[in-house]
Amino acid sequence: MLKLEHVKKQYKDFHLDCSLTVKPGMITGLIGANGAGKSTTFKAVLGLIRTESGMVELFGKRPEEITPEDKERLGVVLADSGFSGYLSIRDLIPVLKAMYHQFDQTYFEEQCRRFELPMTKKIKEFSTGMKRKLQVLAAISHHADLLILDEPTAGLDVLARDEMLTMLREYMEIEGRAILISSHISSDLEDFCDDIYMIDHGQVILHEETDTLLNEYGLLKVDGKQYERLDKTYVLRSRKETFGYSCLTNEKQFYQENYPDIVVEKGSIDELIMMMVRGDRS
Amino acid sequence: MKGLLIKDLKLMKNQKSFFMVMAVVGLIFLITWDAPYFAISYITMMFSMFAITSFSYDEFDNGAVYLFTLPFSRKTYVREKYLFGLLTCLIALTVSTVLAIGASVIKGQSVDLVTIGATGLSSITICVLFLSIAFPIEIKFGVEKGRIGFIVIMAVFFLGFYLVMKLTQDGELMGVLNLIRKVEQLSGAVIVLGLGIFWCVAGLTSMKISICFLERKEW
Numbered sequence: 482m483l484k485l486e487h488v489k490k491q492y493k494d495f496h497l498d499c500s501l502t503v504k505p506g507m508i509t510g511l512i513g514a515n516g517a518g519k520s521t522t523f524k525a526v527l528g529l530i531r532t533e534s535g536m537v538e539l540f541g542k543r544p545e546e547i548t549p550e551d552k553e554r555l556g557v558v559l560a561d562s563g564f565s566g567y568l569s570i571r572d573l574i575p576v577l578k579a580m581y582h583q584f585d586q587t588y589f590e591e592q593c594r595r596f597e598l599p600m601t602k603k604i605k606e607f608s609t610g611m612k613r614k615l616q617v618l619a620a621i622s623h624h625a626d627l628l629i630l631d632e633p634t635a636g637l638d639v640l641a642r643d644e645m646l647t648m649l650r651e652y653m654e655i656e657g658r659a660i661l662i663s664s665h666i667s668s669d670l671e672d673f674c675d676d677i678y679m680i681d682h683g684q685v686i687l688h689e690e691t692d693t694l695l696n697e698y699g700l701l702k703v704d705g706k707q708y709e710r711l712d713k714t715y716v717l718r719s720r721k722e723t724f725g726y727s728c729l730t731n732e733k734q735f736y737q738e739n740y741p742d743i744v745v746e747k748g749s750i751d752e753l754i755m756m757m758v759r760g761d762r763s
Numbered sequence: 764m765k766g767l768l769i770k771d772l773k774l775m776k777n778q779k780s781f782f783m784v785m786a787v788v789g790l791i792f793l794i795t796w797d798a799p800y801f802a803i804s805y806i807t808m809m810f811s812m813f814a815i816t817s818f819s820y821d822e823f824d825n826g827a828v829y830l831f832t833l834p835f836s837r838k839t840y841v842r843e844k845y846l847f848g849l850l851t852c853l854i855a856l857t858v859s860t861v862l863a864i865g866a867s868v869i870k871g872q873s874v875d876l877v878t879i880g881a882t883g884l885s886s887i888t889i890c891v892l893f894l895s896i897a898f899p900i901e902i903k904f905g906v907e908k909g910r911i912g913f914i915v916i917m918a919v920f921f922l923g924f925y926l927v928m929k930l931t932q933d934g935e936l937m938g939v940l941n942l943i944r945k946v947e948q949l950s951g952a953v954i955v956l957g958l959g960i961f962w963c964v965a966g967l968t969s970m971k972i973s974i975c976f977l978e979r980k981e982w
Contacts, residue, residue: 524828524982527831527832529832530981531981548836550834552832555832555834557832559828561825561828562825563829564826564829565770565820566826567774567777567820567823568774572770572773572776575769578766579766579769580766594870615926616829
């Protein structure tokens with residue numbers, strides 16, 4: 482559905498070199514710190530920037546071959562941009578109706594009511610959360626095949642976030658659909674994504690299925706002596722701590738079986754990110 | 764294209780107080796001035812300027828980035844802006860002309876259709892010229908920088924025009940008066956045809972440049 486192969490983009494002090502794949506039926510997460518290259522990757526996918534080299538393939542087509550009909554198969558939420566603030570939802574409905582052949586006005590209006598979005602108020606007067614809800618609703622209301630969601634849950638409270646993710650899960654119930662999503666709230670991605678790409682300084686530093694990340698990755702907490710005698714074959718990153726060392730492994734079970742005296746923690750996605758980005762390579 | 768046109772029309776509502784003021788000023792001109800020609804040009808030009816303002820609405824709060832993820836091509840966006848500019852110009856011209864004729868009839872004045880027609884043609888010409896210069900600049904430089912660029916280009920344009928007039932006013936071949944005299948000798952049909960060709964050439968050239976600028980643009 483979407484494939485990026487060594488897509489490169491050079492800015493003054495930033496270099497993107499990204500490869501990723503989004504397959505039908507999959508929810509793929511993109512995580513990374515601010516400025517890691519998530520939004521640049523999204524812009525490359527959407528043809529908003531020209532890449533220097535590499536390949537972007539969306540629905541089996543290169544960006545220059547993408548037609549408005551292909552774009553109708555996309556639903557987009559961007560972190561720092563949305564509908565003109567001078568429009569209201571009431572203004573927006575005929576616009577979306579004219580642009581998307583499959584725009585489901587009834588569903589859109591129902592969801593707007595459900596999320597208590599005012600129909601006649603100007604969008605610029607909406608809170609960040611309301612703007613985000615509106616964008617997500619617009620993205621899923623025209624039967625898109627692929628959603629590209631950059632920080633869709635930013636600014637939402639816990640309840641709204643949960644409702645939003647439920648709505649996206651419902652969206653995925655139809656076979657063949659896919660989502661590429663980025664979020665700085667890793668717990669959103671932990672429960673939601675099938676696989677996760679971790680990006681840092683424009684490079685993909687890790688790609689794993691979420692189940693593998695949660696079940697096979699772990700954090701070893703060791704003191705100096707334990708660290709010295711530790712078999713570091715499966716240690717991906719390590720970091721000096723006050724108590725000794727934290728080590729990130731992708732073979733948690735190996736250490737649980739062979740080093741029963743060391744502490745092996747499951748590790749959240751946040752901790753994995755921290756270790757992948759800040760830790761030293763073994 | 765239809766969706767973009769609806770968007771711009773909906774955005775136009777935000778300027779309703781501006782348009783109301785313009786309409787009232789236009790009406791005052793119609794009522795107080797004997798000749799309605801200035802009111803026709805004034806209303807037409809003021810209304811068609813909204814096509815330029817619509818770029819600001821698109822760019823507001825970084826909205827252009829999202830706009831270009833919607834299902835239309837960059838070429839369509841540019842074409843829609845030119846069509847929108849043309850539509851606002853023609854609608855304003857039609858409405859102001861009808862009002863002008865109505866005002867003249869109410870005031871019991873004779874209606875000089877030739878002068879009204881000439882006013883309409885010159886208003887369209889100025890609008891075409893103005894929008895054809897403004898659109899590529901807005902697209903290339905964005906609203907903020909575009910505004911400065913537009914002022915500079917218009918200043919250069921009018922200065923150039925003034926200098927050409929000044930330097931050639933006594934010349935036999937290129938003298939402006941000589942030119943006007945020659946135009947006066949032409950039939951109405953030839954003038955309309957000539958202007959039509961000028962509008963098409965200016966508009967299409969400008970549109971081509973705008974498309975070229977927009978296709979190179981990154982966000």
